[in-house]
Amino acid sequence: MSHDLFLAIDVGTGSVRAALVDTRGRILAVYSHEHEQIVPQFGWAEQRPDDWWTGVVAAVRGVLDTVAEARSRVVAIAACGQMHGTVLVGGDGALVRETAPLWNDKRTVDYVTAFEAAHAPADYLADCANPPTPAWPGFKLQWLRDNDPSAYRRAEVVLMPKDYVNLRLTGEIAMDRNDGGASFLMDPRTGDWSQKMIAMLGLDADKLAPLRNATEILGRVSEKAAIETGLRQGTPVLVGGADYPVALLGSGVCRPGVGSEVMGTSAIITAIASGPLLDPSVCNVGTVEGNWGAFMLLESGGDAMRWARRAFDEKKSSYADIVLKAAQAPAGSDRLFFMPYLTGERLGQHRNARAQYFGIGAAHGLAHMHRAVLEGVAFAVKRHINILDRISDAPLERVVASGGGAKAELWMKIKASVYGIPILVPHEPECGLVGCAIMAAAATEQFSRVEDAADAFVSYEQEISPDPLWADTYRPMQEFFEKLYAHSQVLYDDLDRLAR
Template identity: 60%
Template structure:
C-alpha cells in the first residue's frame, strides 16, 4: 500500500529527508548539515554536489529507520532554499562548482544600476516584484559581467531543489513559485518575461520550462534508486521553494489568513488572487495557483539574538530573555526599538539603522528586552497595514511559525499589536508537511493540496489580543511610524561619517 510521502528539503543550514504518513504525521526526519562558503564580504555560496550527497545520505538514513518505506512511498516532493542559481552545461554537468545563495549580495551594483535606469512603475507589472540582490535575474547579470566563461557554458539555470529533481529524474524545470521570484517571470502569463529579460540583458535560452509545483515531473531513475535505496519509478513532483511550501504546510491557503514566519528575519505573507504591485511589497506564486504578497524585515528573531549577545554575552537563554522582558509593562514605559539592525531589503533606505528611542533614567534591562520584542511587532504591523491597504482585504488570523513562535510572550505581544488572533501549527516542520500535502494530492489521495493541508495541519490554542495591551499599542504605533520615517534623513549622513 502506497501510504507514505517522502519530503526532501534543501535548506541553507542542512539538507533533510522526511517520511510523512497519510494522516500528515511526521514519522522521521534525517539531516546533513551544510556550510556556507564566504570567499569575501557579502558573498555566500554552497556546493550543489554537497547538497546531492546530503540528500542521498538523508534518504538512506530514513529508509534504515523504516525499512518497509521503500515500497510504501507514493511520491517524492522536494522543496528548497530559494534564489540560488545552479548552472548546468549541455551534458548536465555543473558549469560552476558553487552557487550564489539567496543571501549573497554581490549583485548590489547591478541592482543600483537597474534602479537608476528604470523607475519601479516602469517594470513592476512585468516582474511582479521590486528589485533586490536576492533575485536570480541580478545574480545572472553579475555572472555575465564577472564570470562570463561560466555563463557561456550554461545550458540551463536551475534553483536548488530543481537541481535535486534533475538528479532524481533527469528532467529540467523550474516551478512557478521559484520563477515568480526570479525577476524574470511575467506575473500575468506565468511565463518568462521577454520584457524583463531585455531590461536585464539576459538570454531566455538558458531558462527551463516553468511548471506548476503540484505536477508530476518524472519518475525516479534506476541508478538513483540503487544509490538511495528507493524504488525505481517512484513519482517525483515538480515541487516548490521552501517558503511557499511552508505556507501550504502551515495552512495559509486562502485570503484573510496571513503567515508570520519569524526566524532570523520576519516574513509577513498574505494570500491574494493576484500579486499586489507596490514598491514595498514582494510577491511569490504559491504552490496551489494563487499569490503570496509578502513583506520582509531583515531583523526578526535576530533582534532577540542581538540583545542576548550585546547585553549578556550569550550567557542567558532565549527563554530567560523572554522571562526578563515579561517583567516590564506593555509599552515598555514609552521606550521604542526600531529593529533595523541589518538594514532593509527593499526601498530607498536599505542602509536603515536600529535605535532605541525614548530611553529614560527609569528604564531597566527588562524594558529594553520588551522594547525589542515590541519593536519587531510594530515594524511587522506597519507592513501588514501596507498589505491591507493595497489589497483592500482585512486580515482575519495570523499563523505564526519559526523560532519566534516559541515565545508565548512574543505571540501575545504580536496579537495585541496586530489586533488579530494568532495560532501556531503543532508540527513546526511546515515545509515538510507542505511537501506531503502536495504529494498526497498529486497521487489522488486528496482532491486538492488545500484539502490535504486542511487534514494535515493542526494548531495549538489560539492567542488573542490582550485588550489593555492593544489599547496601549494602538497609541504607540503611529509614533513608531513617525520615528521610522523621520530617521530616514539621517542614514546617509551616518554612512558619510565612515565610522
C-alpha cells in the same frame, strides 16, 4: 504492501533532509545530511550542487532504513529547496560550473544598483512582481554572464536547487512557477518567462527551464537514481516547489486573509492574496495553490533580542531570562519606544536606517528596555501589515507563526495585541516537510485540491488572542511609532556623513 507513504526532500542551506510522511500528514521519520557553505570572499556565498545530491542519497537511504518496507510503500516523492541558488547545467545534464551562488550571495549588488538607477519601479513591477534585490537569479545570471562567460556560454539550462535534485532523480528538466516567480524574470500575469525582463537584463531566454506547476508529476525515478538512492525505480517525482511557499502551505497558509510570520533572526510577514501586491517595498512569491504570497522582511526580528542580550547582559542571561525580565514592565513600557532597524532595511529608500530608543526617562529600567525591544519589533511588523492590508483586497484576519520567536509566549501575546488579530502556532513545526507531503497527496489525487490536503494535514497547538487592555495601549503607540519612523528618516543620511 500498499503504497501509503510520501517521501519529502528539503534541500536547505545547511543540510538536505528527507522525511517519510504517512497519508494523514504525520511525519514518521526524518534523516538529515549536512553540507557546507563556501565563502570565497566577503559577501559571497556558494555551494556545490553535487553536495546536495550527495546529501539526498545519504538522507534518502537513511530515512528508508528507519521504516519497515519503506522503499515499496512510497507512493510519490516531492522536493522543496532553498530559493535563488543559480545552477548552470549543460546539454548532457552535467554541471558546467562546480558551484552555484546562493540566496544570500551579495556579489550582484552593483547590478542591482545600476538597474535601479536606470529604471523606475513603474517600468518593471507589473512585469516581474518584485523590486530589485541581489537575491534574484536574474541578477546572478548577469554576473555569471560577465564574470564566468565560459560557463554561461556552455550552459544549456538554469535550474534552482531542488530542480537539480529532480534532474538527478528523473533525468527531466523543469522549474516550478514559485521559484520562477521569484527570479525577477517571470511575468506574473502569464506564468511564463517575461521577454521584457529578459531583455532588460540582457539575458538569453533559451537558457531558462520550462515552467510548470509544483504539483505536476515531473517524471519517475530512473534506474541510475534508484541504484544510488535505494528508491524504487519508477516512483513518481513531483515538479516540487521553492521552500518558502511550500512551508507556507505546510503551515496551512493558503487562502487570502491568512498570513504567516516566520520569527527567526529576521521577521518575515506574508499575506496571501489572489495576485501579487505591487509596491516597491513588497516582494511577491507565487504559492503552490495558485495564489501569491506578498511579503515584507524586517532584518532585525529575533536578532533584536540577540542584540539586547549581548548589549545589556554580555550574554550572561538566557533568552528566557530576558523574556521574564521584560514581563516585569507594563504593556507599552511606560511610553518607551525601540526602533528595531539594527542592520537597516532590506528594501526601499532607507536601507541605511538605524535603531534607536526614544522616550527614555529616569524611571525606566532594564525591564522596560527589554520589553521595548519586543514591542518595537511588533510595531515594525505591524507597520508592514498595514502596508500589505492597504494594497490588498483581503486584510489579514489571522497569522500563523513559526520559527524560534514563536516559542516566546510573552512575545506572541504582545504581537497579537499589536496586530489586533489572533496568532496560531502549528502543531508540527516541520512545515516544509509537511508542505511536500501535502503536494504529493494532491498530486496523487488523495485530495482534489492542495487546500483540502492542507486542511487535513495541518493542525494548531495554540491560538493566542489579543489582550484587550494591551491592544488599547498599543493602538495609539502604533500611530506614534509610524510618526517616529517617518521623522527619523531625514537623519540617516546626515548620520552617515558623520563617518566620512
